[in-house]
Amino acid sequence: MAPPVIVGLTGGIASGKSTAAAYMRDAGVPVIDADLIARQAMQPPSVCLLCVRLVFGKEVINEHDGTLNRARLGQIIFGDPKKRALLNRITHPFIVASMMAQLLWQLLVRLQPVVVLDVPLLFETKNVLWICSKTVVVACEPDVQLARLQMRNPELSENDAKQRMAAQMPMQEKTKLADIVVDNSGTQSDLRQQISALLQNLYPSRRAQQLYRGIILSLAALVGYTFVRFATRR
Numbered sequence: 001m002a003p004p005v006i007v008g009l010t011g012g013i014a015s016g017k018s019t020a021a022a023y024m025r026d027a028g029v030p031v032i033d034a035d036l037i038a039r040q041a042m043q044p045p046s047v048c049l050l051c052v053r054l055v056f057g058k059e060v061i062n063e064h065d066g067t068l069n070r071a072r073l074g075q076i077i078f079g080d081p082k083k084r085a086l087l088n089r090i091t092h093p094f095i096v097a098s099m100m101a102q103l104l105w106q107l108l109v110r111l112q113p114v115v116v117l118d119v120p121l122l123f124e125t126k127n128v129l130w131i132c133s134k135t136v137v138v139a140c141e142p143d144v145q146l147a148r149l150q151m152r153n154p155e156l157s158e159n160d161a162k163q164r165m166a167a168q169m170p171m172q173e174k175t176k177l178a179d180i181v182v183d184n185s186g187t188q189s190d191l192r193q194q195i196s197a198l199l200q201n202l203y204p205s206r207r208a209q210q211l212y213r214g215i216i217l218s219l220a221a222l223v224g225y226t227f228v229r230f231a232t233r234r
């Protein structure tokens with residue numbers, strides 16, 4: 001495969017995306033995490049948090065420190081598709097802009113041949129789908145997913161957890177859209193093995209990587225030369 005390879009990593013809630021992403025990072029692959037960016041975008045002071053406060057009211061803001069009350073906002077948006085769509089309209093432009101900036105950094109400055117975009121709503125919003133050369137879905141059976149979600153978030157009732165699962169495209173549909181499906185119904189060590197095999201197949205040949213670096217460095221030299229010529233012209 002020719003570089004750069006941009007992998008869209010997705011799956012259902014608590015299906016194991018972050019765990020798979022952590023194994024990819026361990027293998028040295030840069031991962032750009034949409035959930036992390038969303039959290040950073042909501043750190044006060046921020047325009048995103050201000051918009052959330054204006055739209056959802058001050059009940060979603062913690063009084064003592066002005067941070068986002070994630071549990072409260074979660075209760076509101078996971079039970080109401082219209083409010084969820086509103087939140088998405090506020091947060092997604094920030095998330096996409098930051099992901100693109102980080103992607104350009106990894107591809108053009110760090111010259112990485114493979115970059116992973118970890119995006120829970122990859123197929124639902126399609127915001128960054130167009131740039132992905134491969135899509136990977138981490139999947140597991142719905143009962144396993146529910147059990148893992150409740151284990152990780154014990155504060156959620158069974159109903160809340162099911163509501164969160166229903167807020168996304170059903171797993172079966174995601175697996176149909178994926179180029180590669182990683183089955184995470186087994187142990188974490190099974191998952192690690194699958195990720196390691198997947199990465200071996202994704203990496204471009206050494207020759208293709210050298211060619212990619214050569215092209216980017218030549219382009220950078222050309223841009224630099226043009227800039228200097230332009231800046232020093234009389």
Ligand SMILES: CC(C)(COP(=O)(O)OP(=O)(O)OC[C@H]1O[C@@H](n2cnc3c(N)ncnc32)[C@H](O)[C@@H]1O)[C@@H](O)C(=O)NCCC(=O)NCCS
Nearest residue numbers: 012013034035038070073074084088091119120121167168
């Ligand atoms: C609603 C919020 C405050 C709940 O916070 P909480 O700490 O409980 O959950 P966390 O952020 O860890 O998300 C856990 C999972 O929920 C799912 N999820 C999050 N936001 C959404 C959404 N808008 N629609 C559907 N599923 C979502 C994802 O699978 C995500 O991995 C938070 O999820 C949020 O700010 N969401 C909006 C940003 C967003 O769309 N993120 C997904 C990026 S593609």
Ligand SMILES: Nc1ncnc2c1ncn2[C@@H]1O[C@H](COP(=O)(O)OP(=O)(O)OP(=O)(O)O)[C@@H](O)[C@H]1O
Nearest residue numbers: 012013014015016017018019148152184186187188
């Ligand atoms: N194979 C596995 N066996 C047992 N537990 C697992 C396995 N894979 C992941 N888990 C656990 O399941 C939970 C959910 O996994 P993870 O956070 O990776 O999912 P996610 O898809 O990133 O979730 P979210 O969509 O909420 O961000 C975590 O507590 C994780 O440790």
